[in-house]
Amino acid sequence: MDRFLRRTGAASPENDPEPWRPGKQVYGLRAMDGLVYMDAVITPNRSLSQRGFIVLICIVTFFNCAAAAVFLAMGATLVPFFLGLDVLAVIAAFLASYAAARRVERVRVTSREVRVVRETPSHSEVVWESPTAFTRVALELDEDEVVQAVRLAVSGRHASVAMALSPPERADFARHLEWAIYEARRG
DSSP: OOHHHHHHTOOOGGGOSSOOOTTOOOSOEEETTEEEEEEEEEOOOOSSOHHHHHHHHHHHHHHHHHHHHHHHHHTOOSHHHHHHHHHHHHHHHHHHHHHHHTOEEEEEEESSEEEEEEEOSSOEEEEEEEEGGGOEEEEEEOTTOOEEEEEEEETTEEEEEOTTSOHHHHHHHHHHHHHHHHHHHHO
């Protein structure tokens, strides 16, 4: 079972031991707005762990201090100042990257609606809401048939989802999103 179904806790048609029958609720959970067929939380990949970040900053600081000592010995007194700014710039870039990694995208398919919410630790914004019965999943492919974007579309409106995923993960996510919308329509 792939990572999207594991995250949502939903079963897939391939690994369901019993066939689907009316009234059976295996593909989702009950919610106030109907049966939930998909509740995926998409998080950006972090390129470096906290420990890796500390190790990297220590290495960068060590080499910048060594270079600063060489330049001070040669009489260049302003160079260590700029090397210190270099270390601060690397730290600021990683902190900005970690802040961006705390943003998540939640895609929820219920029997009534498809909703996409972008969340940060302090803010939540609904970027897409549409009736499940009319929502389509559209793929944007490049010339090599690689999925570049997954879009939800209804009545001339569209919104991109799952941009934090790699192209193979996007294709997999689109397949599961289409499946969840199909099951919600049948519901």
